[in-house]
Amino acid sequence: MDFQLTEEQIAFRKSVEKFARKEIEPLTTEAERNSEFSFEAWKKMADFGMMGLPFPEQYGGSEAGVLTTCLGMEALGRAGVDAGTTMAWGASQILCGIPIWLLGTDEQKEKYLPKMITGEWIGCMGLTEPGAGSDAASMKTTAVKKGDKYIMNGSKMFITNAPIAHHCVVMAVTDKEAGHFGISAFIVETDFPGFSTGKDLDKMGNRASVTSELIFEDCEIPEENLLGQLGFGFIGVGKTILEWERSCLIAAGVGGMQYAVEICTKYALERHQFGKPIAHFQAIKHKIADMKVWSQAARLLLYRVAWMKDNDQPAMVEACMNKLMCSELGMRLCEEAVQIHGGYGYMKEYPVERGFRDAKLGTIGAGTSEVQRMIISKAIMNLKRGGKKK
Numbered sequence: 144m145d146f147q148l149t150e151e152q153i154a155f156r157k158s159v160e161k162f163a164r165k166e167i168e169p170l171t172t173e174a175e176r177n178s179e180f181s182f183e184a185w186k187k188m189a190d191f192g193m194m195g196l197p198f199p200e201q202y203g204g205s206e207a208g209v210l211t212t213c214l215g216m217e218a219l220g221r222a223g224v225d226a227g228t229t230m231a232w233g234a235s236q237i238l239c240g241i242p243i244w245l246l247g248t249d250e251q252k253e254k255y256l257p258k259m260i261t262g263e264w265i266g267c268m269g270l271t272e273p274g275a276g277s278d279a280a281s282m283k284t285t286a287v288k289k290g291d292k293y294i295m296n297g298s299k300m301f302i303t304n305a306p307i308a309h310h311c312v313v314m315a316v317t318d319k320e321a322g323h324f325g326i327s328a329f330i331v332e333t334d335f336p337g338f339s340t341g342k343d344l345d346k347m348g349n350r351a352s353v354t355s356e357l358i359f360e361d362c363e364i365p366e367e368n369l370l371g372q373l374g375f376g377f378i379g380v381g382k383t384i385l386e387w388e389r390s391c392l393i394a395a396g397v398g399g400m401q402y403a404v405e406i407c408t409k410y411a412l413e414r415h416q417f418g419k420p421i422a423h424f425q426a427i428k429h430k431i432a433d434m435k436v437w438s439q440a441a442r443l444l445l446y447r448v449a450w451m452k453d454n455d456q457p458a459m460v461e462a463c464m465n466k467l468m469c470s471e472l473g474m475r476l477c478e479e480a481v482q483i484h485g486g487y488g489y490m491k492e493y494p495v496e497r498g499f500r501d502a503k504l505g506t507i508g509a510g511t512s513e514v515q516r517m518i519i520s521k522a523i524m525n526l527k528r529g530g531k532k533k
């Protein structure tokens with residue numbers, strides 16, 4: 144077993160962190176305060192190469208691999224870049240870009256990937272519906288073949304990047320009788336007739352990302368925009384997305400945990416009560432020790448699942464464990480970070496306040512903690528849907 148990153152990986156992580164501290168964090172911190180998405184930060188991240196990390200060179204990417212991609216995102220979080228901005232990156236590059244790369248036709252890859260990598264086009268992904276969240280397969284959105292087009296009707300809820308996206312990967316029912324095999328995926332451009340978005344949703348955290356509903360009213364989709372095989376939108380495209388999402392998207396959060404440990408350590412050494420730095424009190428020391436251990440445990444789970452994916456091993460259950468543990472430890476850690484800051488931690492001026500609000504989404508998005516536990520326990524106990532042992 145080798146726990147050592149390569150020299151190139153260490154240098155890459157450092158260079159991203161340095162770049163992000165100087166160029167990105169000030170822009171995104173300001174954007175988060177104003178509940179806006181920063182196009183300027185997006186462009187700078189693209190120019191630095193962040194958008195192309197996992198993708199092939201032929202489309203302008205750098206073929207960095209899963210672990211190195213995660214290291215890049217971890218470095219953004221460690222530099223203090225807010226979770227909304229890194230989630231926008233994930234929604235575009237991972238949830239939308241990865242399925243196009245792995246399951247798309249040559250024409251689809253050539254059309255969409257280069258402009259996503261230069262940052263010109265932003266993507267999004269629509270699986271969740273107003274009435275179908277954890278049970279996403281019970282979706283109601285339909286796509287019916289008519290001539291050389293599919294006609295889509297329905298809506299998708301809580302879609303990250305929806306108001307700024309050029310295109311979305313959308314799942315819809317194409318055969319009502321075929322259950323999980325009756326769902327297909329499509330690339331829907333946001334200027335296709337019949338497409339619109341709902342109002343911008345006002346969120347607790349991740350406020351530098353924009354979120355809204357996707358609405359399809361007889362939306363016309365050319366047949367060549369079917370993504371992957373007909374009927375494999377849930378089993379194929381959806382699973383590919385969710386495995387990547389539960390592996391990689393939490394990487395920035397894991398970096399954010401390290402950032403919180405650093406700022407809490409600094410604060411505890413500087414803040415005096417009872418005539419000495421609060422760092423001298425055992426209660427505070429123990430909090431910081433626990434936070435360090437949690438951030439390290441999260442990091443190891445993340446690196447392991449990324450390594451498994453780089454080595455072409457199936458990793459859905461490990462991805463669920465990674466997502467569950469990193470997000471729950473992240474939430475606990477961010478609560479302690481506020482506590483260490485006392486009343487100041489409750490003030491918007493301090494980054495721990497933002498971290499606390501941002502961290503909560505980790506236990507909800509990409510499948511709630513309850514759903515991760517359901518999948519993990521099913522795998523351990525070898526259970527079928529409905530609870531019976533196989």
Ligand SMILES: Cc1cc2nc3c(=O)[nH]c(=O)nc-3n(C[C@H](O)[C@H](O)[C@H](O)COP(=O)(O)OP(=O)(O)OC[C@H]3O[C@@H](n4cnc5c(N)ncnc54)[C@H](O)[C@@H]3O)c2cc1C
Nearest residue numbers: 268269270271276277301302303507508509510511513514
């Ligand atoms: C800010 C934000 C951004 C998002 N971005 C996207 C996006 O880009 N694309 C996208 O497709 N979706 C996105 N989502 C949706 C997200 O994935 C869903 O919110 C999530 O899957 C939960 O679905 P739900 O909100 O409908 O909750 P529900 O499924 O209604 O769950 C409600 C509660 O019931 C519990 N529950 C449900 N079923 C079970 C069960 N079988 N056993 C035990 N407990 C259960 C849940 O764990 C939860 O506690 C986003 C959500 C948010 C908040």
